[in-house]
Amino acid sequence: MGEPERLHVPVLLDEVLAGLRLAPGQNVVDGTVGMGGHARGILERTAPDGRLLGIDRDPNALAVAAEELAEFGSRAVLRRGEFRHLGEIVAEAGLGRVDGVLLDLGVSSLQLDRPERGFSFQEEGPLDMRMDPSAPLTAEEIVNQWPADELADLIYAYGEERHSRRVARAIVAARPLRTTGELARAVSRAVGGRSGGIHPATRTFQALRIAVNAELESLEEVLPQAVALLRPGGRLAVIAFHSLEDRIVKQFMAREARDCICPPRLPVCVCGHQATLRPVTRKPLRATEAEVARNPRSRSARLRIAERLEAQEGAQESES
Numbered sequence: 328m329g330e331p332e333r334l335h336v337p338v339l340l341d342e343v344l345a346g347l348r349l350a351p352g353q354n355v356v357d358g359t360v361g362m363g364g365h366a367r368g369i370l371e372r373t374a375p376d377g378r379l380l381g382i383d384r385d386p387n388a389l390a391v392a393a394e395e396l397a398e399f400g401s402r403a404v405l406r407r408g409e410f411r412h413l414g415e416i417v418a419e420a421g422l423g424r425v426d427g428v429l430l431d432l433g434v435s436s437l438q439l440d441r442p443e444r445g446f447s448f449q450e451e452g453p454l455d456m457r458m459d460p461s462a463p464l465t466a467e468e469i470v471n472q473w474p475a476d477e478l479a480d481l482i483y484a485y486g487e488e489r490h491s492r493r494v495a496r497a498i499v500a501a502r503p504l505r506t507t508g509e510l511a512r513a514v515s516r517a518v519g520g521r522s523g524g525i526h527p528a529t530r531t532f533q534a535l536r537i538a539v540n541a542e543l544e545s546l547e548e549v550l551p552q553a554v555a556l557l558r559p560g561g562r563l564a565v566i567a568f569h570s571l572e573d574r575i576v577k578q579f580m581a582r583e584a585r586d587c588i589c590p591p592r593l594p595v596c597v598c599g600h601q602a603t604l605r606p607v608t609r610k611p612l613r614a615t616e617a618e619v620a621r622n623p624r625s626r627s628a629r630l631r632i633a634e635r636l637e638a639q640e641g642a643q644e645s646e647s
Contacts, residue, residue, distance in 0.1 A: 336622045337364030337434075338566060339630045340583035342612045343429060344368050345631040347562050353377045356417060356556065358549065359408035361388050361435045367414035369429070371400045380420050381405045382413070384459040388437055401495060409459070411545040413552040426561045428553040432546065433568040434458070434536060435628065436624065446536060448528045454504065456532075456539045468536045475499045477522045485543070485571065486534030491519045496529055499643035507532075536647045547571060550579045554603050558633035562607065571627045573611065580606055607632040 335609050337343075343365055347355065349372035358367045360381030381396070381403065383389050397404040408416045408429065417425070438446050440459065444608035445455030454467035469478070479495035479500055482488045499515035504510050510529040518527035537543060553563050563580075567573035583589055583604040586594040600609060619626045 328411050336624075337361075337368070338431065338622065338625045338628045339618070340365060340368055341611060341615055343564055343566070344372055346607060346612070346630065347429065349373055349377075349427065351375065353378060354422055355427040355429065356413070356422070356425050356553075357429045357431075358413055358553070359383060359429070359431045360392050360405065361431065362437055363392035365429055365431060366396055366403065367399075368369050369427075370396065370402055374402075376402070378402050378404065378422070380406055380417060380422050380425075381452060382410055382416055384409045385435070385438065386460070387441075390428065393436065396522045406562055411541075413549050413550040414556065417556055421592075423546075424561070425556050426558055427554060427564070428561075429564045429566075430546075430549065430553070431566045432542070432572050441521040442507075446532070448490050448507050448526065448532055449507050451508040454507060454510060458540045462540070465506065466510075469535055469538060470504050471502050473620045481538055482531050482534045484534070486530035486532075487539040487570070488518075488530035488534065489520050522573050535572070543571060543575065546575050546581075550563045550576070554583060554635060559635050559637040562632055563604070563635070564630060567611075567629050567631070568597055568627050573631070574625055576612075576631050578603055580631060584633070585587060586636045602634055603636075604633040605636055607634055 349500055350368060351373055353373045354377060355369050355373065357369065357379060360366050360383045363381065366379050366381050379402065381392055381512055384407065386407060389407055393405055406416050406420060414432045417565040433570060434446050438444050438612055442452035444452040445452045454470055459503040475495045478498060479492045482494055483491035488494060494514050494517045495558065497513050500503065501513040504513060516532045565576045567576055585597060586600060586602050587598050588600045609633050611631050614625035616627055
């Protein structure tokens, strides 16, 4: 309070810091460090000698985070990379087992607010949408080269757009599309006006962004690595911004809270699975009205937290 307002407002900051149950001297991994908002809070709570490893695939975000966290010196270690390689990155940094892992999923305000990154239809920009600017696949390639059926399937699966086939046909008919504005207008003509208060192109843009950055595949890969890195009693916190992400996190935490994950029809357990997590949150934590008023992006945020069990600890039923 009273500090000058920063460029980035971390979502659910108080809930994340409390949920990770931080203490001095702890080591934490922020797999999506972004501009360092959550990381700053973590480093303050783990002072004087706790360490933070911040990972991000976006070099622009890492540059901002480096400036934001400079005062913490060697306690803040930043690495460029995708969190789907979490175990490898942590090993390379020499951190070993850790006390907490945070994943703040989705697109950052830094990416959304820069038209040249192509994430937003609010301003004209290239059809890019890459979180890692060096990645090979762009939204322009998908929009202009994929067959209509594949486009429709993508928009339906990742954007949950019920008019996906109509949208895909409109995109194909409007080719070539080079800018975010051209794509948004093509989708708007196909779908019509706003639905449920959101822009008609919102779901299509979400679908393209998820596909370009392989976001769901990366999430499925990182979760078991995060659990493996946690010390017993360490905590995993994940902030999701749409139902597809949140469903993956919820189902993973529920599965890892049970000893047996065999199909119910089997009379005896044959999987040998042992519970690794205890859910901390009964339901996902949501932003307060006050936070939503300050930061509208927090409206869709959902935070789930789970704690690493001791080896051989008894089964825990999911409360999610």
